[in-house]
Amino acid sequence: MGYGVANDKKTSRSLAGIAGIVAVATLISKIFGLVREQAIAAAFGIGPVVNAYAFAYVVPGFLLILLGGINGPFHSALISVLAKRDKEEAAPLVETVTTLVSGFLLLVTIILIVWADVCIDLLAPGLTADVRAMAIQQLQIMAPLALLAGLIGIGFGTLNAADQYWLPGISPLFSSLAVIVGLGILFWVLGDQINAPQYIHLGSMVLAGGTLLGAILQWLAQLWAQWQAGMGTLRLRFDWRIPGVMDVMKVMAPATLSSGMLHINVYTDLFFASYIENAAAAMRYANFIVLTPLGIISNMILVPLMPVFSHLADPENWPELKQRIRQGLLLTALSMLPLTAMFIALAFPMVQVIYERGAFKAAASGEVAPVLMAYGVGMFFYLGRDVLVRVFYALGDGETPFRVSILNIFLNGLLDFFFYKPFSTPGLVFATIGVNMFSMLIFLWILNRRLRGLPLKEWGLALLQLAAISVVSGVGSWGVSWLWKTIIGDGNLLLQVLELGLAVTVSLGLFIILAMQLKLPEVKIFLDRIAQKLGRKKLLK
Template structure:
């Protein structure tokens, strides 16, 4: 076996591990949201949690996520050093990060009212909002130590990945979901299993925040145990600041953290405006989890194998093949995301009803969340398409262009939020995000067209436009079957509810891929082969 073949096989294996781990974590994450929805619906506790989680969740994604700045810095440095150098480096970085984030935690606890008013000023404008505000302040104080845990989790991700350990870091978010599910389950059992008990709502907000904190702690402890077993460092103070590896990690970590943080500001902007609409924050959270479950799984199938391919083709002599690979990435994105668009837009109400509607999450809550899910469905292609183009820039060694576009998008997103929220209420916030992603794609394609000596943009646009037409017909077919199902059979039990989603979805996929097959796209064959390989495994 040649070295390149071995490398490609290794990358395929890594992609498979990451995809399976992501699938398991996403499924349990959705189950966690089902439990939260059943317990609190779209009421004050769920809305308060959405606001209280903004800063801890931001830090967890930014610092503790795969491909985050801590992860990327440690992987890039440790992968070029002997394993014996890892422990002193990791322990020193851990000591510095823990000290800094301890200060952040103290500030969050003391100034929790200020931060809640900063991210959700609309809560103070009504009596109902004031109740949500007070719950959110208490929840933020409970979850404040997640600032420290976020950094430690990011360090664990990077350290373990640098030593070719992918399964445990990928699966570790599962422990966070289990902690939340378990804590709410214990509270329910202590109250006799009655989720509609007012006492459950009163105590549940604090238990929800405590379970989230405990879940992050479990996620870190599992990684720490693996680090210690692999002799990659433990949790003990160390101050080897003159260590060249430590200095290199810090040099990479600072700018990367700033750049990554800019991408999350749009989330805060959306929730800033959402604070002025009753139940909007909870609706965004519930709908977002449904949309991100398939999106996260499929994006790993597309992005993970393509990243090294883009990097290998960064030299000018390989740009013709790079253009082919960019087209391949965008069309694979269209072929996977557009059928989901047809399904989420036309079946949003049955999907929300099946996943969430029970106990405190009633039919009125479904009516609030379903239009938001429909809006998310419309943006699936643009969300993933933007991610693909960002990776092309990274492969070309250009992180500045995506960063500058992100800066511009902050102002565009705020403007779109302001106008669209008045027209569409909560779905308008999602439409604003779609607009930002669409603008980003247009700008990045224009820059790449100039940099790579021309792209066949008109040809690509015709193909994608044809696939959009296929999406419309697929959506019409899906909607028609769903309406007939509801008219003739109803949705009075779980089997009928599942059937109302499964059969229209099959119709949507069939129509879409029948239309797509007329184009004889090589990307369609690639997609079919990838699906077959996953099924065989």
Template sequence: MVSCAPTTMRPSSGDRMARSLKGIALVVTLGTLLSKVGGLVRQLVIAAAFGVGAAYDAYNYAYVLPGFLLILLGGINGPFHSAMVSVLSRRPRAEGAHILAALNTSVSALLLLVTLLLVLAADPLITLVGPGLSPELHAIATVQLQLMAPMALLAGLIGLGFGSLNAADEFWIPAISPLMSSAALVVGVGLLWWQLGSGITLPAAAMSGGVVLALATLVGALLQWLIQLPALIRQGLARFQLVWDWRHPGVREVWQVMGPATLSSGMLQINVFTDLFFASGIAGAAAGLGYANLLVQTPLGLISNALLVPLLPTFARLTAGEDRPELVERIRQGLMLSTASMIPLGGLFIALGAPIVALVYERGAFDAAAAQLVTGLLMAYGFGMPVYLGRDVLVRVFYALGDGTTPFRFSLAGIGLNVIFDWLLVGGPTPWGNQSPFNFGAPGLVLATVAINALTCLGLLLALRRRLQGLPLRRWGRDVTCLSLAGCMAAAVAWALQGWFSWPQGAVGLVLQIALPGLLGLLVYGLAATAFGIAEVRDIAAGVKRRLRRR
């Protein structure tokens, strides 16, 4: 039987470090919030203009490879970013500039070849990702992939630059940069709408819409790279020259972390390919996954960046043997804060998925059928919210320890499991004709990913316990169980309240249907988690009370 008696944390010896983390988290949170709002506006514009039509459905297949590279190589908390932060945080600024120049040179040479490959092999690559696409969607996606191919080169430059800036305690520019991509897409779709009007949804306009989406995405990536250059120059990290130096210790150390980490994250993208392979036989599934994923990534990315960006340099600076107790406390802090924030969020996605999707998307070309598809996907995502962020926390600990191989091994194992879980959970005929035993449809793709992430979290925790020669996993597991019970209570209350009342029609009614049950559910969660004595929740509640008293 699980006991949810109050627990206490050992007071940290790094009060100054804690204050610094709070300051960094605030900067990252504000920047990420603006970027996420921009991303939401972008998706609303796309949804109203294209719905789940041909242009956007094809775009989701074409974007898989360039988007993967942009997120993998250029994303905050990606392997390039994490490796640069881990290595440069411990080195002088002048040496960091040399390391960045050497890596920019070698990485650019490699990614130029990748760009050329994407252009020349676009047609078979789209066939590989979406074998069930119609000829029209296949043609649109092929052109889109060729137009977005240069994002491969830009992604590497973005990731290396942003990692260097974070290592130099420059956090605002990396956090705000995704706003550039959103702005470019909004402008591009807006110009197309101004030219075509309601004709944008006609089949004849599908290719034009697809081309605009691809070009706007490429321009957004270019802006993300350009926005970092002034900050790199100001920090003394920019050297506009070719530097071929493979033997520098710092360069080799970055590659030792970055190489396996990139392969590990690349393995995750193979799972995306697998999902799209199965989704290609379900009408609108790829577009639906894109819309549902944005609703998940908006709060997830905000919390992830606020939590992981300040914690990663901290992990890297606590790898010495004498700092082991403090490192363990920081790992617990990251895991408990991520779990405490993700559980109620996932519960509300499950309980209030339908009104959330209707409020955000249901207008223009996005009809009731599209809303039903996305609602099922969003509810499936809700089950996996805690393990999504928990896995990222654990992976960053291994990166800080200079170990990218362990996460890679777990990612490799997840590939085979993903194929099995996709086949088991999607249902209906698979692309090769066999019948799977379950029938979750498109949400089965998400549930398969949730299962893999849960198994990966468990494996990484056990590997980390062995690496650090002991972790209080039983106590941590008890606290996670208590948080889960509180989350179930919150979701049940929110679901019951939104189902019992007859809410007004229209946007106002949807806002009330989300806000009132959601707020009551969060209140129940906070009270229950505090009563269970979870230290991190108690600290957050105390901070909120202090702020309220001041006001």
């Protein structure tokens, strides 16, 4: 057996260098993603086109994230197998896996096209006739994303195994760029008539078509690099006996099933959202704001802690494991609670600065801002649950989180049912928060018994102190924002940006100053971790 596809190259490339490439490429892609969302908001606001798109994109988008994403099952399975094999074995293996996966996903694509109406009716039975018609049409246009998702996921894994990280990291910007260009051309042709009744279906088709074109461009870019690296072509191979094929499938199949379970709650939320006007669009816009910092910070916390948890899994190391669990939860609080304070206190100016232009008017900001506030309330519970799940994985127990996730599906549906009428769209977010709180309590209760006791009162007191500080910082930032509006005003984008920047600075400053007074060791660790990301200090000495 060889040393792996990229072993000869990786000896000269440090992990830090790889991480830097991925970080820069991901940042560029996220910037283009933000511009894409701003273009969609400016073109269609919070109206029927975006609502239809939110439902039509659920299934193909889910497959694109699940199968085509970095660290997804396809990506992980191919890297784990290709890294152990010689380069000359890679092309036949990749071509065979691509043939097998493409055959199945092509069938899924055909099903989505033929039964698009059934899919939309099952997912969103409460849509109006016009929005339903647009959603069906958009789903039929975007159905090939199911096939492209698998091809893109295979491309990610293959290129990373060949020691290529820049193109896979930056390739998602093609999807954003296609939508931006498509909407730009549409606006150039139609101008202010883009949302006129006679053109609204055209805009709907351009949005869906741009999404599909972007995925095609992303795949073609990866395919070209794959050919150049000698890692396979478009050749069809049906010899499933090629060494490594079954190894890939053994990893890929269960990982796909397990990851897919996490998205059922999204379907449940959208089912109820279909009965609330503009709910899906409001959730889409607010969720995008929240996920950007959440994704970056979660990597800062979870990636370093996972191997630490694993090294402390033996009973003799449990006292230190308990300290690390506390560390994970308090670092989560230190990073999430300031964001909670800002998202609650500054939701409206945030939405204004990011989205309010073109067809996205002040009324739309008024609908998205409460949803953003609701998402902000749940940030600690979302990431805290993930920290505790990693503890179970480190203990070799994947069954407990899986069982809890099954229970959460039913709990989420129940809470959605009770919350969506009295609280409207934010109620669907509150339901998710309730599920995450329940998960944390269950996980802590089980770990308390399994690890022979946890200092839960001590942890709870520290968390309550940080929560109180976040309230103070939130009130401070809200006061600054109110004073700015009262004295200076916010009549243009520059004034809004300055208002938001000053309020965010005050909020973070208050939180950090007050948190340092608590003398918690996690505060120093958190500040060191930020410094490390800026390249100045080391973490967890």
